[in-house]
Amino acid sequence: MSIAASEGELASENDDLAVLSPSGSVALPKPDPEMSAMLKRAAGAAGLQWNLHRVLFSLGTYGTGPQTLETKSRYFSIALDESCDVQDKPQLAIFVRFVSEDCTIKEELLDIVPLKDRTRGIDLKETLMAVVEKADLQLSKLTAISTDGAPAMLGSGKGLVGLCKADDRFPEFWTFHCIIHQEHLVSKKLNFDHIMKPVLEIVNFIRTHALNHRQFKNLIAELDEDLPSDLLLHCALLNPVKLFLAEKHKDYPELRDPQWISDLAFLVDMLHYLNGLNVDLQGKLKMVSDLVQSIFTFVNKLKLFKTHLQKRQLTHFPSLLKASGQAAEVVNGSTARYATLLENLEQSFEDRFSGLRQKRPQISFLINPFTAESDCLKAPLVEDEAATQLEMIELSEDDRLKSVLREGTVEFWKIVPNERYPNVKQAAVKLLSMFGSTYMCESLFSTLKQVKSKHRSVLTDTHVKELLRVATTEYKPDLTKIVETKECQVSH
Numbered sequence: 001m002s003i004a005a006s007e008g009e010l011a012s013e014n015d016d017l018a019v020l021s022p023s024g025s026v027a028l029p030k031p032d033p034e035m036s037a038m039l040k041r042a043a044g045a046a047g048l049q050w051n052l053h054r055v056l057f058s059l060g061t062y063g064t065g066p067q068t069l070e071t072k073s074r075y076f077s078i079a080l081d082e083s084c085d086v087q088d089k090p091q092l093a094i095f096v097r098f099v100s101e102d103c104t105i106k107e108e109l110l111d112i113v114p115l116k117d118r119t120r121g122i123d124l125k126e127t128l129m130a131v132v133e134k135a136d137l138q139l140s141k142l143t144a145i146s147t148d149g150a151p152a153m154l155g156s157g158k159g160l161v162g163l164c165k166a167d168d169r170f171p172e173f174w175t176f177h178c179i180i181h182q183e184h185l186v187s188k189k190l191n192f193d194h195i196m197k198p199v200l201e202i203v204n205f206i207r208t209h210a211l212n213h214r215q216f217k218n219l220i221a222e223l224d225e226d227l228p229s230d231l232l233l234h235c236a237l238l239n240p241v242k243l244f245l246a247e248k249h250k251d252y253p254e255l256r257d258p259q260w261i262s263d264l265a266f267l268v269d270m271l272h273y274l275n276g277l278n279v280d281l282q283g284k285l286k287m288v289s290d291l292v293q294s295i296f297t298f299v300n301k302l303k304l305f306k307t308h309l310q311k312r313q314l315t316h317f318p319s320l321l322k323a324s325g326q327a328a329e330v331v332n333g334s335t336a337r338y339a340t341l342l343e344n345l346e347q348s349f350e351d352r353f354s355g356l357r358q359k360r361p362q363i364s365f366l367i368n369p370f371t372a373e374s375d376c377l378k379a380p381l382v383e384d385e386a387a388t389q390l391e392m393i394e395l396s397e398d399d400r401l402k403s404v405l406r407e408g409t410v411e412f413w414k415i416v417p418n419e420r421y422p423n424v425k426q427a428a429v430k431l432l433s434m435f436g437s438t439y440m441c442e443s444l445f446s447t448l449k450q451v452k453s454k455h456r457s458v459l460t461d462t463h464v465k466e467l468l469r470v471a472t473t474e475y476k477p478d479l480t481k482i483v484e485t486k487e488c489q490v491s492h
Contacts, residue, residue, distance in 0.1 A: 073098040075433040076137065077144040078110070080128065080153075080160075081178075081441035082119055085452050085464075090115040092124065093441040094131055099433040103414045105285055107440055109472045110135060112448075114461050121152045121159040125167075128160065139169055143380075146176040146435035149185075172380035174359075178438040179291045180281045182352050187274050189348045190341065192267045198254045199264070202241060205250065216244050238264075258327035262334050265323035269316070273301065281437065287409065288436035289366045292356050295349070302346040309339040366431045367409055369424065370396050381427040388423040395421055440472075447471050 079095045096110040111131045115123060132139065145161060147153035154177055156162040164170045206216050220240055242255055254260040280294045305316055312335050314321040320338075324331035350357070362381060365372040374392040375385070382388045395401065395416075405412050413428045451467045452459050459467075 073100050073141065073433075075099055075141050075143045075430050077142065077146065077173075077434045078128075079146040079435040079438050079441055080124075081148050081438040081445070082115070082124070082150075082153075083441075083445045083448075085448055086454055086457050087452075090119050091445075091448065092119075092127055093444045094128065095435070095440040095444075096135075096137070097433055097435050099429050101418075103410055103429065103432060105410070105432060106474060107284060107435075108474065109440075109444065109469050112444065112465055112468055119152055121155055121163055124152060124160040125163045128164075140171055142171055142173050143430045144174040144176060144434040146178060146438055148181050148438055149177045174380070174434065176288070176434070176436055178436075179295065179353075179356075180278065180437045180439060180442075183277060183281060183295065186345070186348045186352050189345055190267075190270060190274075192263060195260070195264050195267050198252055198260075202245070202252065205248075206241075206244070212248070216240070219244055258330040259334070262320065262323050262327060262331045265319040265331075266317065266334070266338050268319045273298070282439055284440065286436065286439070287366065288431060288434045289363050289409070291436040292360055292363050293367070295353055295356065296360070299346060299349050302342050302349070306339045306342040306346065309335045309342065362427075363431060366413075366428055368405065369428075370402060370405070377424070377427050381430050382423050383426075384423055388427070391421045391424045395424055444468060444472060 076096050076098045079097070080092060082090055082092045084090050092113045092115055094110045094112070096108055098106045098108075100106075111134075113127050113131060115127065117123070145164065147160065151159055153160050154162075154175070161175050164173075206212050220237070223240060238255070238261070245252060245255070277294060277298045281291055308315060309317075312332055314324060314331075314335075320331060356363075361373065361376040362378065365376050369392070372392065374389045374396070377388050377392070378385065401412070401416060404415050410432065413425070413432065416425055416428070418425045447468060448464070451471070452464055
């Protein structure tokens, strides 16, 4: 891989060797001819090693896979986000999600572009247009743009989304403020700073000092109880923490306060549920319908939790239930306050995701079109709403297709005949093509921190781009085809 990275900048943009891969067509650039000759002379008798080097270079550089797929795609959406690398250089990551005629979904890095100066909405739009033009994407196939919530991205006037909507070259499209990002913002409404501050101080005291950390783990082992092996935000380790802090002569009055212990137990239980939601929202190839379903499922859980707390039922709060065994009066006196907190959290979810609530009838249609209203689909998902309504009625009575639905959403829409249900199929394919979050961009930035670290900060932009493309691509090279294009040159 290091050999491939070292020559990433030497590839000629116009000299591509097309190689057919089992999962799609991938263009693999050739090394620069002059550099090739120089390296061959330097290699001398090691001709065989040179051919191996060329194979490694082919594996290490993926050219225009997304562009090749675009020619076969029916619709696509874009997810983009901006972050700074180790040199404080802003990098704009642009991912594209394609859906082909047979409902095959692909998510690929379209480009990662360093922004030389400012990151205003107009700068982002100019960069996006340059990438779209270079990739030869047809904007008429665009269905959605997903970004973070920064004003430069989502601003209705001077933001990227607002500028794109005002541009006649763009069709009517949906916009998504990253659902994961919104969930994170709502979670902050559960404000327990009086709990988190002492907890973080205690955790840092134990975990950031090697001696303290070793001694604490030994203490847990000596207690010979069914406890976690290390310090986590979990009430099960509360007693070992108290013992350890007493040995170190560290005094935290909160650990003796029954009300503080009760609030800690409640927070631990709620963070467990919020973490579960966050994990559900992450991952590749997530359909927007799955993300919306996860959000509103959690809202319904909050309603259930609130009702149970109002009745002082702690079935779904195991940590709080355990704390009530030692301070039942305090916990019972706090349940009404906890129920109010959950009610406020529920309302925050409803307010934050009100736009998704309005679109949910159209999005839910993707999962089960047989129970959807005949008039649920609107522009821009469909162009002829009247014809779509008739198709929805016909589809709802199609018993043959009903039996296929259990095989999965994507498999179902692969089988739905486009000739009979053209408008309905169009709406489904558009929904399948949509990003609901910028998870792919955030994942790329995590990889960027490893690829371009403080020890490799002088990597060129071209090197960084190709390394990230290899790290994120779903394409798999056809090794047999690559080897067939190489000539083995043995030493004389």
